[in-house]
Amino acid sequence: MNMSTVTIDLAEVKKSFGDKVIVNKLSFSVARGECFGLLGPNGAGKSTIARMLLGMISPEAGKITVLNEPVPSRSRVARARIGVVPQFDNLELEFTVRENLFVFGRYFGMSARKIEAVAPSLLEFARLESKADVRVSELSGGMKRRLTLARALINDPHLLVMDEPTTGLDPHARHLIWERLRVLLARGKTILLTTHFMEEAERLCDRLCVLESGCKIAEGKPEALIHEHIGCDVIEIYGGDPYQLRELIRPYARHIEVSGETLFCYAPHPEQVRLQLRGRSDLRVLQRPPNLEDVFLRLTGRELEK
Amino acid sequence: MGEAYGAVMPANAYNWIAVWRRNFLAWRKVALPSLLGNLAEPITNLFGLGFGLGLIMGQIEGTSYIAFLAAGMVAISAMTSATFETLYAAFARMDAKRTWEAVLFTQLTLGDIVLGELVWAASKSVLAGTAIGIVAAMLGYASWTSIVCAIPTVALTGLVFASLAMVVIALAPTYDYFVFYQSLILTPMVFLCGAVFPISQLPSSVQHFAGLLPLAHSVDLIRPAMLERGADSPALHICALCIYAVLPFFVSTALFRRRLLR
Numbered sequence: 242m243n244m245s246t247v248t249i250d251l252a253e254v255k256k257s258f259g260d261k262v263i264v265n266k267l268s269f270s271v272a273r274g275e276c277f278g279l280l281g282p283n284g285a286g287k288s289t290i291a292r293m294l295l296g297m298i299s300p301e302a303g304k305i306t307v308l309n310e311p312v313p314s315r316s317r318v319a320r321a322r323i324g325v326v327p328q329f330d331n332l333e334l335e336f337t338v339r340e341n342l343f344v345f346g347r348y349f350g351m352s353a354r355k356i357e358a359v360a361p362s363l364l365e366f367a368r369l370e371s372k373a374d375v376r377v378s379e380l381s382g383g384m385k386r387r388l389t390l391a392r393a394l395i396n397d398p399h400l401l402v403m404d405e406p407t408t409g410l411d412p413h414a415r416h417l418i419w420e421r422l423r424v425l426l427a428r429g430k431t432i433l434l435t436t437h438f439m440e441e442a443e444r445l446c447d448r449l450c451v452l453e454s455g456c457k458i459a460e461g462k463p464e465a466l467i468h469e470h471i472g473c474d475v476i477e478i479y480g481g482d483p484y485q486l487r488e489l490i491r492p493y494a495r496h497i498e499v500s501g502e503t504l505f506c507y508a509p510h511p512e513q514v515r516l517q518l519r520g521r522s523d524l525r526v527l528q529r530p531p532n533l534e535d536v537f538l539r540l541t542g543r544e545l546e547k
Numbered sequence: 548m549g550e551a552y553g554a555v556m557p558a559n560a561y562n563w564i565a566v567w568r569r570n571f572l573a574w575r576k577v578a579l580p581s582l583l584g585n586l587a588e589p590i591t592n593l594f595g596l597g598f599g600l601g602l603i604m605g606q607i608e609g610t611s612y613i614a615f616l617a618a619g620m621v622a623i624s625a626m627t628s629a630t631f632e633t634l635y636a637a638f639a640r641m642d643a644k645r646t647w648e649a650v651l652f653t654q655l656t657l658g659d660i661v662l663g664e665l666v667w668a669a670s671k672s673v674l675a676g677t678a679i680g681i682v683a684a685m686l687g688y689a690s691w692t693s694i695v696c697a698i699p700t701v702a703l704t705g706l707v708f709a710s711l712a713m714v715v716i717a718l719a720p721t722y723d724y725f726v727f728y729q730s731l732i733l734t735p736m737v738f739l740c741g742a743v744f745p746i747s748q749l750p751s752s753v754q755h756f757a758g759l760l761p762l763a764h765s766v767d768l769i770r771p772a773m774l775e776r777g778a779d780s781p782a783l784h785i786c787a788l789c790i791y792a793v794l795p796f797f798v799s800t801a802l803f804r805r806r807l808l809r
């Protein structure tokens with residue numbers, strides 16, 4: 242990758258708290274204009290990595306460069322061109338929506354006139370025009386998230402660091418955020434996104450890195466990862482004894498995973514598997530295309546929590 | 548390691564203003580109850596102790612006891628308002644409200660935030676100290692110009708005690724620990740530093756120790772200013788207060804780095 246187009250570069254980054262290794266020799270690069278995802282379960286080290294990019298956690302080994310600045314030593318300079326959406330909202334609850342933008346803009350050294358000039362378009366972007374003078378404590382969870390997103394855009398950042406931007410939102414609010422993020426990508430922003438929603442990662446990310454216990458276990462484009470690790474339809478079977486069922490269909494499957502009471506069967510010829518299960522009214526059988534969830538299950542032997 | 552601590556110090560001379568303005572905006576929304584709440588206690592003390600004890604004590608150091616006490620009350624209220632603003636409000640912004648976390652997403656450093664909080668707490672000291680000064684002036688226990696002369700020292704006193712309280716909140720795991728600082732450090736200081744009775748009443752060994760405490764330096768500057776007398780060695784007191792303001796600033800910023808930016 243050409244250095245001038247690299248927005249984030251991590252090289253052999255390591256971090257542990259006490260005896261626990263949180264991030265283990267992690268390397269990846271994010272190109273300008275790309276949406277890069279860190280996908281993994283809770284505790285995989287995603288938030289730690291996001292905070293390291295901002296200089297809020299110092300790595301004990303390895304090198305981090307963000308927007309051509311070494312981090313954490315010059316993270317302040319990098320942060321002037323970064324927008325952050327944290328996992329937990331830290332808005333000013335007793336301030337109005339507009340006041341939140343003003344206070345935050347001032348932290349970037351913006352004049353009142355400059356903030357006034359950009360605030361209306363940010364409120365419009367966040368679909369909060371009618372809420373400009375409402376106190377944040379009166380907003381819904383989805384509105385608060387959108388305000389956090391608008392706030393992150395006040396300094397017209399080149400890079401957005403988003404830590405689980407839709408966790409805790411209802412499906413409608415989540416889809417609205419996804420749609421807004423696609424608009425930002427179309428405008429050429431670079432996004433680093435952490436998530437444990439495979440759907441979010443699949444919809445938004447150009448490339449992603451699958452993490453488990455601070456280690457990278459796969460990296461690539463979502464569809465390439467799915468093709469490489471699964472490459473065939475998936476049959477989910479609930480009900481019955483999964484271990485007994487596994488013996489029954491083993492000859493017809495490329496691979497079988499059992500997770501909880503669900504059996505995941507990866508079958509190039511799904512009709513043969515279905516034939517074995519014909520007449521079993523106690524079972525619920527679902528055939529579907531493979532997704533990142535399957536990749537994670539295949540690589541780690543366990544499901545991402547939903 | 549030096550580089551890591553360097554990166555959290557104030558980035559320039561004016562970044563802190565944005566933090567001060569954020570606190571000012573929040574305060575403006577609750578200004579009236581906040582002012583009344585802050586003033587009720589020192590004014591009650593002034594009247595209660597001033598009139599009550601004043602009758603028994605008569606003249607003290609060539610002035611009425613209530614005038615003597617009024618100057619001490621200005622120093623005490625500067626101390627307590629900066630301390631409480633830092634211990635409770637700044638601690639909440641650092642911890643539960645995540646205000647500092649949001650600021651750290653911007654180009655500001657931890658040092659910028661701490662500096663903004665210190666100046667803000669000192670501003671509240673000026674407000675509280677001036678208000679008591681005004682009450683004293685209205686009752687004829689101090690002249691109006693003397694109040695203006697005392698304001699710089701009140702501001703410096705606010706910076707000192709905000710700075711010291713910053714170290715406390717950088718170390719305290721929860722609110723519950725603040726009571727130790729209040730009852731073991733601040734309350735003894737009120738009685739040791741000449742705020743409510745002359746330091747000369749203390750045993751001489753205690754007098755030497757008491758003279759080193761920050762509130763004693765404040766009282767030695769504020770009381771002469773309010774009684775329109777010349778202060779003894781003002782440069783020494785100002786230097787001592789500056790040291791008490793600056794050193795804890797660096798200590799607390801370094802401690803916050805360890806606490807917040809692991």
